[in-house]
Amino acid sequence: MKFLEWLREPWPWYVAGPVIGLTVPLLLLLGNKSFGISSALRHVCAACLPAKIPFFTYDWKKEVWNLFFVGGVLFGGFLAAQYVASPNPVQIHPDLAADLQQYGITNYSNMIPVDVFSWNQLFTIRGLVMMIGGGFLVGFGTRYAGGCTSGHAIMGLSNLQWPSLVATICFMAGGFIMANLMLPYILKL
Amino acid sequence: MSTQVQHKIKSVKPINTDFEVRTQHSMCTNQSELDRPLWTNWKYLLAGILFGIILVKSEVISWFRIQEMFRLQSFHMYGVIGSAVVVGIISVWLIKKFKLKSLEGEEIKIESKHFNKGQVYGGLLFGLGWAITGACPGPLFAQIGTGAAVIIITLLSAIAGTWVYGLVRERLPH
Numbered sequence: 001m002k003f004l005e006w007l008r009e010p011w012p013w014y015v016a017g018p019v020i021g022l023t024v025p026l027l028l029l030l031g032n033k034s035f036g037i038s039s040a041l042r043h044v045c046a047a048c049l050p051a052k053i054p055f056f057t058y059d060w061k062k063e064v065w066n067l068f069f070v071g072g073v074l075f076g077g078f079l080a081a082q083y084v085a086s087p088n089p090v091q092i093h094p095d096l097a098a099d100l101q102q103y104g105i106t107n108y109s110n111m112i113p114v115d116v117f118s119w120n121q122l123f124t125i126r127g128l129v130m131m132i133g134g135g136f137l138v139g140f141g142t143r144y145a146g147g148c149t150s151g152h153a154i155m156g157l158s159n160l161q162w163p164s165l166v167a168t169i170c171f172m173a174g175g176f177i178m179a180n181l182m183l184p185y186i187l188k189l
Numbered sequence: 190m191s192t193q194v195q196h197k198i199k200s201v202k203p204i205n206t207d208f209e210v211r212t213q214h215s216m217c218t219n220q221s222e223l224d225r226p227l228w229t230n231w232k233y234l235l236a237g238i239l240f241g242i243i244l245v246k247s248e249v250i251s252w253f254r255i256q257e258m259f260r261l262q263s264f265h266m267y268g269v270i271g272s273a274v275v276v277g278i279i280s281v282w283l284i285k286k287f288k289l290k291s292l293e294g295e296e297i298k299i300e301s302k303h304f305n306k307g308q309v310y311g312g313l314l315f316g317l318g319w320a321i322t323g324a325c326p327g328p329l330f331a332q333i334g335t336g337a338a339v340i341i342i343t344l345l346s347a348i349a350g351t352w353v354y355g356l357v358r359e360r361l362p363h
Binding site for chain 1: 223224225227230231232233234235236237238239240241242243244245246247248249250251252253255256257258259260262263264265266267268269270271272273274275276277278280281283284289291292293295297298299300301302303304305307308309310311312313314315316317318319320321322323324325326327329330331332333334335336337338339340342343344345346347348349350351352353354355356358361
């Protein structure tokens with residue numbers, strides 16, 4: 001079946017990008033919701049451990065749609081991996097492959113490098129810095145910035161909000177600094 | 190803190206830096222005033238499933254794609270985000286132009302984002318984390334779904350980061 005084969009291939013940007021963009025009007029039309037994912041992390045804090053911190057003392061149940069949405073993202077990831085996964089390893093740029101090889105990253109069977117992100121790497125210094133440290137920065141930074149790639153770069157820019165443009169530029173600047181200047185040292189750990 | 194300073198703080202209108210949750214009187218991600226029963230949220234679950242499948246199939250959740258983006262080795266991520274924004278801009282413009290209502294009959298409202306320094310400092314910190322983990326919050330959930338169970342640890346750490354931000358935010362520049 002041609003269609004199923006096509007589905008299994010990695011989807012090009014000009015298919016995926018517009019569909020991601022359509023999430024914005026979809027959520028607005030479904031129920032007046034502004035697209036944003038990192039808020040879900042805050043709702044989890046508010047639901048599980050508010051600890052009388054004002055930032056977490058609000059009625060998170062009113063925002064529960066956001067938790068349904070991220071639950072869906074998780075399940076969607078499962079469905080895609082289970083039923084329409086690409087049979088081939090991830091294609092990567094030869095320069096990146098050559099560079100990563102020096103750090104012992106040679107396994108491209110997964111979308112995340114299992115040479116770094118795995119249970120037995122968790123208690124190495126590199127694993128700790130990348131999984132725990134990286135995750136912490138994502139959670140702290142997105143909340144400090146008031147949004148992530150979805151809330152600022154996609155939803156905010158769609159609504160032509162200049163503070164979201166500032167945030168997006170800073171996301172990219174941080175990423176460039178880390179990937180090019182800092183990560184080479186972290187990967188050596 | 191001296192009583193004088195405390196008095197001064199009280200007399201100044203508190204600057205609300207929380208632009209997201211209506212319970213704190215300003216911008217929120219949920220503009221709907223309606224209080225809907227829990228089961229009505231199934232449609233957001235479906236929307237999330239669709240979004241999750243796209244994230245996986247377009248390899249946006251790939252750590253390698255994110256590295257290529259920040260090393261300018263591939264156009265893919267720029268194409269995805271760029272075309273998503275173009276489609277988003279056109280959609281929001283159409284919704285405003287035709288004053289469309291949501292399926293629940295509400296007028297669609299999108300709050301403006303207000304600038305504060307957090308977008309710079311927090312943005313930079315998130316950028317650093319994004320390049321390490323190769324994932325922003327959405328892809329973290331999708332990665333776990335694909336079977337990368339260890340990313341649960343990264344997600345828990347992100348939740349801890351959010352919690353610590355809530356704890357110290359009064360002391361951070363905004």
